[in-house]
Amino acid sequence: MNTHTINCPQCGSDLPLTFRYSKLMLCDHCGSSLFLEDDAVRFAGKQSILPEYPSLLQLKQTFSYLNNTYLPVGHIRYDYEKGFWDEWWVIDNSGEGVWVTVDEGDFAFEREIEPPSPLQFQDLRLDTMFDGWLVTERGHATCEGFEGELPKIVTIGASFDYVDLSKRGGKLFSLEFSDQGIKAAKGIWVDPFEIKVDE
Numbered sequence: 387m388n389t390h391t392i393n394c395p396q397c398g399s400d401l402p403l404t405f406r407y408s409k410l411m412l413c414d415h416c417g418s419s420l421f422l423e424d425d426a427v428r429f430a431g432k433q434s435i436l437p438e439y440p441s442l443l444q445l446k447q448t449f450s451y452l453n454n455t456y457l458p459v460g461h462i463r464y465d466y467e468k469g470f471w472d473e474w475w476v477i478d479n480s481g482e483g484v485w486v487t488v489d490e491g492d493f494a495f496e497r498e499i500e501p502p503s504p505l506q507f508q509d510l511r512l513d514t515m516f517d518g519w520l521v522t523e524r525g526h527a528t529c530e531g532f533e534g535e536l537p538k539i540v541t542i543g544a545s546f547d548y549v550d551l552s553k554r555g556g557k558l559f560s561l562e563f564s565d566q567g568i569k570a571a572k573g574i575w576v577d578p579f580e581i582k583v584d585e
């Protein structure tokens with residue numbers, strides 16, 4: 387896996403970068419958020435370190451699932467009514483990234499897709515069907531913070547409405563509605579006991 391290094395413009399620390407298309411990074415030395423633009427690194431603000439909770443997944447600690455190995459390089463935490471959930475940006479052997487959502491011990495692999503349009507949060511009521519999917523959860527969430535490197539820009543404190551839809555076979559379809567528009571991802575719930583963290 388290719389790694390190159392950037393310098394934090396605030397404190398000068400060397401920061402190894404794993405994913406070539408990363409757009410946002412947190413300097414774990416000084417807590418600066420950094421925008422990565424082509425070859426430039428730009429200071430985006432300070433962030434407090436995320437509170438740590440026991441977690442199977444850890445940054446920079448590889449794990450295997452079925453026959454693949456994954457390296458978590460980024461992590462976002464979202465607060466919602468019932469607590470929080472985590473989204474991990476993990477890179478596979480071929481250098482491709484996938485999101486792993488962890489919510490109350492449940493794990494799902496998800497990939498972002500083009501959102502179906504037009505679609506409104508209000509139209510997706512709990513326990514109703516949309517396009518063959520059942521609406522199983524809806525609510526409001528806020529981005530609490532992130533660590534590592536990410537392929538997209540997130541804004542700490544930004545909030546959005548979300549809807550989770552399900553289908554037989556553990557299939558998951560998630561939607562986020564914010565001022566910036568709609569984001570959509572599809573994936574599948576996996577058995578956490580199949581995830582083996584490497585020693």
Ligand SMILES: [Zn+2]
Binds near residue numbers: 396417
């Ligand atoms: Zn720094």
